[in-house]
Amino acid sequence: MTKYTTEDLLALGESVDVEFKRAGGRDGKGEVPKEFWPTYSAMANTEGGEILLGVEELKPTGIRPHNLANAAAMRQDIFNLVNNRQKVSANLLRDDDVQTIHIDHCTLLRVRVPRASRKQRPIYVGENPLRGTYERRHEGDFLVDEAKVRQMLAEQSDAPRDATILAHYGIEDLDLETVQAYRQIFASRVPTHPFIAQSLPDFLRAIQAWKKDRESGAEGLTTAGLLMFGKLNSILDAVPNYIVDYQERPEARTEARWIDRLTTDSTWSGNLFDFYRKVLAKLTSDLKMPFRLEGDVVRQGVTPIHEALQEALVNALVHADFSGRVSILVVKRPDMYGFRNPGLMRVPIEQAIRGGDSDCRNRLIQKMFQLVGAGDQAGSGVPRIFGVWKEQSWRMPVVHEKREPEQTLFELRMASLLPVEMVAQLEATHGAKFAELSALEKLIVVTASVEGYVDHKRIREITDEHPADITKTLSKLSREGLLSATGHGRGTVYFDTRQLDELLADAEAEVFAAPAGGLSTRPLAEVFAPERVAPQPPNLDSGGLGASSEGFEPSSEGLISLPTASLDGARLVVLSRYPGGLPGKMKPEALRELILELCAIEALSLRDLAALHDRSPDFIRIQYIRPLVVEGLIVPEFPDRPRHPAQRYRRI
Secondary structure (H helix, E strand, O other): OEEOOHHHHHHHHHHOOEEEEOOOOOOOOOOOOOOHHHHHHHHHHOOOEEEEEOEEEEOOOEEEEOOOOOHHHHHHHHHHHHOOOOOEOOOOOOHHHEEEEEEOOEEEEEEEEOOOOOOOOOOEEOOOHHHHEEEEEOOEEEEOOHHHHHHHHHHOOOOOOOOOEOOOOOHHHEOHHHHHHHHHHHHHHOOOOHHHHOOHHHHHHHOOOEEEOOOOOOEEEEHHHHHHHEOHHHHHHHOOOOOEEEEEOOOOOOOOOOOEEEEOOOOOOOOHHHHHHHHHHHHOOOOOOOEEEEOOEEEEOOOHHHHHHHHHHHHHHHOOOOOOOOOEEEEEEOOEEEEEEEOOOOOOHHHHHHOOOOOOOOHHHHHHHHHOOOOOOOOOHHHHHHHHHHHOOEOOOEEEEEEOOEEEEEEEEOOEOOOHHHHHHHHHHHOHHHHOOOHHHHHHHHHHHHHOEEOHHHHHHHOOOOHHHHHHHHHHHHHOOOEEEEOOHHHOEEEEHHHHHHHOOOOOOOOOOOOOOOOOOOOHHHHOOOOOOOOOOOOOOOOOOOOOOOOOOOOOOOOOOOOOHHHHHHHHHHHHHOOOOOOOOOOHHHHHHHHHHHHHHOOEOHHHHHHHOOOOHHHHHHHHHHHHHHOOOEEEOOOOOOOOOOOOEEEO
């Protein structure tokens, strides 16, 4: 039996997703609660986590253990039920995943729920995946909609997503100039390759851009062939959500003002291979090009940075879920390169960084790139990028996922781990206190200052220190006043103390003040009326690009004025609960809980929330938003930039 303290359990919540459940049962001696199984499903379908049975959670940040006299029987019940296919779809638990632990003279159960693999998902409660699949969002368990469940089921297949033979598509749907460019690069790499002498149809078959189904006899272009070499209109007929977008931005800011852009605007072929060629040239245009001597010929070479950028670009293309709702986006800024692709990663982020496992969503496209010397297959691409950045003594790249809508983001920053200017500022502010910090402590404080805030996960990404040591160090820096903490569990974030003061200050002129003439708040029925507008083309500048404070988000037009698309989920909740609109004299406690619930569904702006109750933004800010931020129950999306025009708040 392992002994823990209350502090140990609270600290555990910073490094993994933890759910506390009282689990007292009718007699108080303990039984497995029915809520255990939705949490098991949700954690398995997301990032995994731990369930502590026998622990009551005290808001906002405390816990109280309760002795489970029936702990041994409960442990057996868990294993009996997890192996019952009428109860849950699959057992992910090994014997040592369910442990009896001891804290303050109380016996508890600690259940470690592993993340399910792509082939195991969805893990669902009961016998119907469409009605019993859950996922974790901000420490809550939420039913997954039918479309997403079907997507999980489709992802189980080992068949490449891009291998489908497209009926009624032919060579006439290809951009032959793109095909010719590909063949020339292919021939220059391996001049003696047998594919080179083949006719166009045979060459397309050889690289699997064209296939024949041996069972049905049907043959035609594959999805991979069309995406790599197709004409834009033909691609959009087969893949309606297809968008590729490159933006060069002149400043190290999140605003989407660009000085160079390449997107699917019908001025060029629009296919993946041409996008790759054009964008790679733009990404590397400012890098110094070395030269090498081959015999008597001087040839232009490439640096490891060139290779890393090529790898990151190909990685975004071959792992994209082309049925997703966001574009492939590549951003170049003076301080960073950013890559986004629709779809979540098919292996855990930590595993991708370690390398060795390749689980590519579009294996035919991946192979086509490899044939012209781009991309890897053995799962070495991401660790190679990390290695290059480490050699340059730059901040470690950031890989993260957003689940709504599903997307993967990769940020490569050209910034020192310990910028001289920032170290000088911190020494001037904190004096000897900063100078006496350990190497890990300095790294954390500097990172919080450079990036706006840090959390446990970010520090794990940039150091090899043990997670427990990171937790202790973060707590120590917070106690000593070098960092300010807000939130709890995995939602705990640590700010530079100077930035938190600014965040909570009365400086809302740019965000919260009404526009000229005052804010026109409208009745709820009008605000939430279904929009009667004609369908619009995809907004290439919308959809945030990342959680980091200075990420590479495009502009967020539509977030400040009402009604907005971001209110779809909130609208449904309000209308289902209050068909006639919110009551005029709604109790503060009820409105507070409603705001928390809505911010758990989707991040909302101050004006979004103000319009719900026909009140001014200042009223909502003072009475609700500020207290909830201080309590750590909601967090701003731009914690280091409180005046950001796209500021929104979400439940943690």
